[in-house]
Each structure stands twice: as C-alpha cells, then as structure tokens.
Amino acid sequence: MLAGEAMAAVPDVSDALRVDLCAMILAVTEGTPRILTIRSPLDAAADQRDALPWGPLDPRTDRTLERTLRSWVARQSRLSLGYVEQLYTFDEGRAGEGLRRISVTYLALVQEQTVSQAGAGWCDVYAFFPWEDWREGRPPVIDEAIIPALNAWLARLPDSEQAERERERMEIYFGVNGVPWVPERVLERYELLYQAGLIPEAGAKSHPAFGRSMALNHRRVVATALSRLRGKIKYRPVVFELLPPRFTLWQLQQVAEALAGMSLHKQNFRRLVEQGGLVASTGEFAYDTGGRPAQLFRFRRRVLRERPAPGVGLPSGVP
Amino acid sequence: MLAGEAMAAVPDVSDALRVDLCAMILAVTEGTPRILTIRSPLDAAADQRDALPWGPLDPRTDRTLERTLRSWVARQSRLSLGYVEQLYTFDEGRAGEGLRRISVTYLALVQEQTVSQAGAGWCDVYAFFPWEDWREGRPPVIDEAIIPALNAWLARLPDSEQAERERERMEIYFGVNGVPWVPERVLERYELLYQAGLIPEAGAKSHPAFGRSMALNHRRVVATALSRLRGKIKYRPVVFELLPPRFTLWQLQQVAEALAGMSLHKQNFRRLVEQGGLVASTGEFAYDTGGRPAQLFRFRRRVLRERPAPGVGLPSGVP
DNA sequence: CCCTTTATGCTCAACCCTAGTATAAGTGGC
DNA sequence: GCCACTTATACTAGGGTTGAGCATAAAGGG
Numbered sequence: 252m253l254a255g256e257a258m259a260a261v262p263d264v265s266d267a268l269r270v271d272l273c274a275m276i277l278a279v280t281e282g283t284p285r286i287l288t289i290r291s292p293l294d295a296a297a298d299q300r301d302a303l304p305w306g307p308l309d310p311r312t313d314r315t316l317e318r319t320l321r322s323w324v325a326r327q328s329r330l331s332l333g334y335v336e337q338l339y340t341f342d343e344g345r346a347g348e349g350l351r352r353i354s355v356t357y358l359a360l361v362q363e364q365t366v367s368q369a370g371a372g373w374c375d376v377y378a379f380f381p382w383e384d385w386r387e388g389r390p391p392v393i394d395e396a397i398i399p400a401l402n403a404w405l406a407r408l409p410d411s412e413q414a415e416r417e418r419e420r421m422e423i424y425f426g427v428n429g430v431p432w433v434p435e436r437v438l439e440r441y442e443l444l445y446q447a448g449l450i451p452e453a454g455a456k457s458h459p460a461f462g463r464s465m466a467l468n469h470r471r472v473v474a475t476a477l478s479r480l481r482g483k484i485k486y487r488p489v490v491f492e493l494l495p496p497r498f499t500l501w502q503l504q505q506v507a508e509a510l511a512g513m514s515l516h517k518q519n520f521r522r523l524v525e526q527g528g529l530v531a532s533t534g535e536f537a538y539d540t541g542g543r544p545a546q547l548f549r550f551r552r553r554v555l556r557e558r559p560a561p562g563v564g565l566p567s568g569v570p
Numbered sequence: 571m572l573a574g575e576a577m578a579a580v581p582d583v584s585d586a587l588r589v590d591l592c593a594m595i596l597a598v599t600e601g602t603p604r605i606l607t608i609r610s611p612l613d614a615a616a617d618q619r620d621a622l623p624w625g626p627l628d629p630r631t632d633r634t635l636e637r638t639l640r641s642w643v644a645r646q647s648r649l650s651l652g653y654v655e656q657l658y659t660f661d662e663g664r665a666g667e668g669l670r671r672i673s674v675t676y677l678a679l680v681q682e683q684t685v686s687q688a689g690a691g692w693c694d695v696y697a698f699f700p701w702e703d704w705r706e707g708r709p710p711v712i713d714e715a716i717i718p719a720l721n722a723w724l725a726r727l728p729d730s731e732q733a734e735r736e737r738e739r740m741e742i743y744f745g746v747n748g749v750p751w752v753p754e755r756v757l758e759r760y761e762l763l764y765q766a767g768l769i770p771e772a773g774a775k776s777h778p779a780f781g782r783s784m785a786l787n788h789r790r791v792v793a794t795a796l797s798r799l800r801g802k803i804k805y806r807p808v809v810f811e812l813l814p815p816r817f818t819l820w821q822l823q824q825v826a827e828a829l830a831g832m833s834l835h836k837q838n839f840r841r842l843v844e845q846g847g848l849v850a851s852t853g854e855f856a857y858d859t860g861g862r863p864a865q866l867f868r869f870r871r872r873v874l875r876e877r878p879a880p881g882v883g884l885p886s887g888v889p
Numbered sequence: 890c891c892c893t894t895t896a897t898g899c900t901c902a903a904c905c906c907t908a909g910t911a912t913a914a915g916t917g918g919c
Numbered sequence: 920g921c922c923a924c925t926t927a928t929a930c931t932a933g934g935g936t937t938g939a940g941c942a943t944a945a946a947g948g949g
Binding site: 267268269270308310311315316337339340342345351353355419422423430431433555556557558559560 | 586587588589627629630634635656658659661664670672674738741742749750752874875876877878879
Binding site for chain 4: 516518522523538541544
C-alpha cells in the first residue's frame with residue numbers, strides 16, 4: 252500500500268446513496284486504553300477534530316464490507332487488523348438534497364504498534380469520555396458538572412411527564428440516588444448527554460467535563476464499541492487480543508481494568524482467571540516487575556471447549 | 571396502509587447499490603416461538619420459500635432505517651411493531667454485474683396477533699432449526715444426522731490442519747465429546763452447517779434434519795436473531811415484550827423456555843424472578859390453569875434501577 | 890541485612906444455586 | 920362429600936462461588 256494512495260478520491264458510484272465503513276481500533280498500553288485516530292478524514296467538509304479511520308464502499312469493485320474496511324484502515328494508518336467485529340449501522344441522513352450516507356461501523360482490537368502514517372496516532376479513550384473511567388473511584392466531573400447540567404436540562408423540558416422519564420434515565424445511567432453504576436451503559440450515557448444538547452457534536456459549546464469531541468458521529472461509534480466491549484469481556488476471551496502471547500497476570504488485570512473502567516481486587520482476579528482455566532503458566536518469569544518476579548502466562552485455548560462463557564469474570568470493583 | 575400497496579415496486583434510485591431492511595418478528599404462543607413469514611418477497615427472482623418481511627430503503631425519501639423497516643412490515647403484514655432492535659448488516663454481494671445489495675437486519679418482539687394480510691403467517695422457529703430445541707432433551711437429529719454429515723464433510727477436507735480446526739468448531743458448537751451445549755451459539759452452528767454445504771441455502775438437497783429452508787439469506791438472519799435473543803434474555807428484561815401485561819409465572823417460564831430452547835426447574839425459576847424483583851404480584855388470579863389457581867404478575871419496572879443486569883437468570887436446564 | 894515492592898497463597902463468612910421434598914388449592918368423577 | 924389428579928407455591932440441606940482480607944514469598948536498593 253503506497254502512502255500516496257492514502258487520500259484517494261471517493262469513488263463516485265451513485266448519486267443518491269453511499270455506504271461508509273468506519274472502525275474504532277483499540278489497543279491498551281500500560282493501563283491506558285487508546286484508539287487510533289486520523290487527522291483529517293476524506294470528506295472535503297471535514298473539520299479538524301479527531302476522526303476514526305473510515306472510507307466508502309465501492310459497490311462495484313469491493314468484495315466484502317470487512318475487507319474494504321481493512322483496506323481503508325491500512326491506507327490511512329498502515330495498520331493491519333487482527334480481530335474485527337461489526338458493531339452497528341448508522342443512518343447519517345442526507346446532506347441537504349445530496350447524498351444519503353449509511354455507515355457500517357466496526358470494532359478492532361490490536362496490540363499497540365507505532366503508526367508511521369502522518370496524521371494518524373493513538374489517543375486515550377477516556378479523553379473522550381472522562382466520566383467513564385472509575386479506576387480511581389467515581390469521577391468528580393459526574394457530580395460536579397454532568398448531573399447539574401442534566402438537571403438544568405430536565406428543568407427546561409416543557410412536558411413534565413417526559414421530564415420524569417428522562418430523569419429516570421439519568422438516574423439509571425449515571426448511578427444517582429442509590430442506583431448502581433453499570434459500566435456497560437456507555438452508549439446510553441452518551442446518547443442522553445447528546446439528547447440533552449450537552450455535547451459539542453450536538454451543538455453545545457465545548458466543555459472539559461464532556462470530553463474531547465470527534466468528527467462526524469465518531470464519538471458515538473466509540474461509545475458503541477466501548478459498550479459492546481465492556482459487555483463482551485465477561486463472556487468471551489477478547490482481552491487476549493490486546494495482549495502479547497505471554498503476559499503476567501498483572502498485565503492481564505490492567506487490560507481488564509482499562510476496558511471495564513474500574514479497579515479490581517487483585518487476589519480474586521487471579522483466582523478467577525486461573526481457576527477458570529482461562530490462562531496457563533508458561534513456566535517463564537518476568538523479572539522487571541519491581542518486586543517478586545511474576546510468572547508469564549498464556550491464553551489457554553482449550554477453555555473454549557470447557558466453559559460456555561469464558562470471559563474474565565470481573566470481580567467486584569474496589570475503590 | 572392499503573392492501574394494494576403491499577407489492578409496490580422497488581424504487582429505482584441507484585444503478586449500483588441498494589440497502590434493504592429486513593426483520594425477524596417473533597411471538598410466543600403457548601410455548602411455541604413463532605416468526606412472521608411472508609410468501610413471496612418483492613424480488614422478481616424470488617423462489618417460493620418462506621421469507622421474512624423486507625424492503626429496500628429509498629435514500630431520497632425515507633427518513634430513518636428503522637422507520638422504513640416498520641413501514642415495510644406494516645405494508646406486508648399489517649403489523650405494527652413495538653420493540654425493535656438492530657441485528658447485523660450483511661453484504662449480499664452483487665447479482666452478476668448488477669446491483670450490490672446490503673441488508674440491515676432487525677429483531678422485533680410482539681405479542682402474537684392474527685395477521686390478515688394474504689401470504690403472511692406465523693411459523694414455528696424450530697421448524698427452521700430442529701437442532702436448537704432442547705426442551706425435550708438433546709434432539710436426536712443431532713447425533714443421528716448432523717454429526718455424521720459433518721464428520722463426512724471433515725473427512726473430505728483436503729487440508730488436515732483445517733480439518734482439525736473445523737472439527738474443534740463442530741465439537742464446541744454442537745456439544746460433542748463432553749463439551750457443554752451452549753444455547754446462544756445458534757449462528758455459529760448455522761454457519762458451520764452452511765459452510766459444510768449441508769443446508770439447502772448453500773446448495774444442498776433438502777433434508778428434514780437440517781430444517782426448513784428460507785428465501786435468500788433469511789435463515790441466517792433468524793439464526794442471528796435467536797443468538798442475540800438467547801444471550802440478551804439473561805441480562806435484559808426482554809421476555810416481557812412477548813407477554814401480555816399480566817401473566818402467570820408459568821406463562822413467563824414457558825416463554826423463557828421457548829427462547830432458550832431448554833426446560834427450566836420450576837421452583838428455582840420462580841424464586842429467581844420473584845426474589846430478583848423482576849415481577850410483582852397483582853393480587854389477581856388465573857383460574858384456568860387446570861389445578862390450583864395461579865397468581866397474576868406484572869413486570870416490575872423498578873428493577874431497572876435496582877439491578878445492573880435484570881434478566882431471567884436461566885437456572886440450569888432439566889431434562 | 891533490613892526495607893520496600895510486587896507476586897502469590899490461603900481462609901472465612903456471606904451469598905447463591907441445585908435439586909429436591911412437602912404443602913396448598915383448584916379440577917372432575919363418583 | 921370424598922377421591923384422584925393437576926398445577927401452584929413454600930421450604931431446605933448441601934455444595935459452590937464470591938468478597939474481603941491476612942499472610943507469605945521473592946525480587947531490588949540502601
């Protein structure tokens with residue numbers, strides 16, 4: 252793939268309809284979950300905000316959706332994807348009287364690698380969703396900025412019945428009034444904030460509490476991906492896609508914590524993955540831990556035959 | 571919606587690309603899970619097999635994907651949908667040098683109602699997937715027909731390494747050699763059978779063990795939906811979409827069993843849903859049970875605030 | 890050799906689920 | 920009214936899992 256091809260023109264195959272492919276590519280390094288962003292998408296009208304790699308489907312020559320996605324990603328970041336999963340198909344509507352755009356979105360997991368393509372780089376997910384990272388406890392932005400802003404919005408709603416429904420959503424999604432926080436509800440939270448007009452993508456003025464914004468609807472794609480991932484981690488061994496073939500249990504735990512956005516009880520985590528048959532020791536050790544050397548483990552493929560839902564059963568969080 | 575509009579022509583909006591919408595609509599009556607099928611889809615080249623309701627998106631006038639889906643369903647079956655959820659987007663490829671079709675598929679849950687539209691009707695899901703119904707124990711077709719056919723396919727594979735991988739899939743998906751049966755893996759099982767060429771849709775001769783076939787790739791859509799549903803039932807209160815507002819615990823259990831495709835321990839099921847706060851008694855009774863009258867319950871909406879994953883925690887199956 | 894750091898082993902109590910047994914409250918036949 | 924039968928509902932003993940914490944092992948640095 253030549254660098255010069257990166258910004259190839261969008262093929263003009265239809266006057267009315269276009270299908271775009273878009274990927275959130277995730278890696279975790281030293282406890283930081285990061286996504287691949289590119290500077291300026293192909294779209295001529297693009298703003299300068301971070302964007303996910305994306306590109307249109309050419310209905311005449313492209314062979315499959317996923318293959319096309321991979322090729323766009325390769326062109327824009329020189330990254331070759333391993334694990335890829337389809338997320339959701341969004342209707343982007345029409346630009347005025349023009350093109351109707353449909354985007355099919357994907358989640359990809361990789362081990363972090365340097366990207367040499369200009370404009371492409373890695374970016375902490377939680378920069379876009381500051382309220383989602385509970386590893387150091389409940390983020391202060393929630394009670395200091397988000398809940399007050401949502402309350403103000405609720406107060407402005409004309410229909411009091413609707414206001415009551417929206418208040419319930421707020422309480423359930425953001426864990427207010429004794430409702431427990433549910434990490435998986437990333438998308439629901441984002442959509443509530445969007446609907447409340449608090450997000451720059453929905454026309455709001457930028458504000459640090461509501462995170463960095465992205466081009467187009469890309470932040471919604473990231474929210475969808477994170478929701479999916481936080482759910483899936485519990486019943487599928489997806490974490491291992493983000494790890495090297497050999498890893499310590501602490502590395503594994505850090506990846507799980509990065510995704511779940513919460514801290515876990517170390518001894519119990521170890522017990523769950525070891526007794527759950529998810530990993531096997533390799534007999535080797537890592538000596539660069541700063542303390543007692545740690546055993547190196549590998550993913551134990553056989554668990555797929557033994558357990559119906561082999562995931563890292565997240566033990567309860569610790570503050 | 572006039573009946574005469576039902577078979578309206580496909581709008582010709584693009585020469586190269588079309589987006590279709592397609593729904594699996596499910597209802598459960600007296601323990602039978604049934605899907606809505608229509609006789610002959612819009613496609614001129616359609617065969618006479620059962621099809622799901624579907625229709626193309628008109629990129630110029632249709633406002634959203636889901637709205638368009640609802641309107642196609644209403645036209646083809648006069649059904650008005652409640653709960654709708656997007657499933658997956660399939661690439662149908664091109665017909666020769668012609669149109670490239672992308673289909674966005676949906677799952678809808680309704681309470682069964684009579685459909686008055688000609689050609690539309692309800693059909694037992696397990697007619698299409700005989701191997702998925704374990705309510706009376708492991709279906710004999712699995713060991714009598716499916717496993718032997720898969721083994722024959724494995725034996726014909728030229729590459730022995732690939733054969734080994736495919737054998738592992740067979741064992742995991744179909745619960746062979748001590749591997750537990752996992753109800754959620756509906757799609758994986760269907761795709762393995764498809765890949766092995768055992769399904770009429772993949773060119774095989776029709777055979778009762780492999781279930782009734784459907785038009786286009788519609789059986790794959792149903793498999794996707796059933797997979798999703800079997801997973802979701804455990805962490806979201808979706809079952810209630812299929813029930814009337816008041817129901818007995820036995821009705822609830824029958825719906826859960828119909829979806830999960832397995833029988834459940836009655837007393838434990840009752841305890842799980844009652845103590846889990848999923849239902850509340852209405853104080854009324856149903857006297858048509860044939861024995862002691864049963865209390866009528868209703869869905870307890872408040873559980874959404876109390877529990878992170880309020881679903882019918884399927885107790886272990888009973889044979 | 891002591892101190893700090895990280896890894897790892899172990900335990901106890903609370904809770905939950907499984908697989909039952911037992912009891913309640915209707916039906917229809919006589 | 921009594922009986923056999925059906926379905927609904929209550930209760931429980933035993934095993935397994937989880938949550939939380941204490942205790943020990945094995946490195947490096949002074």
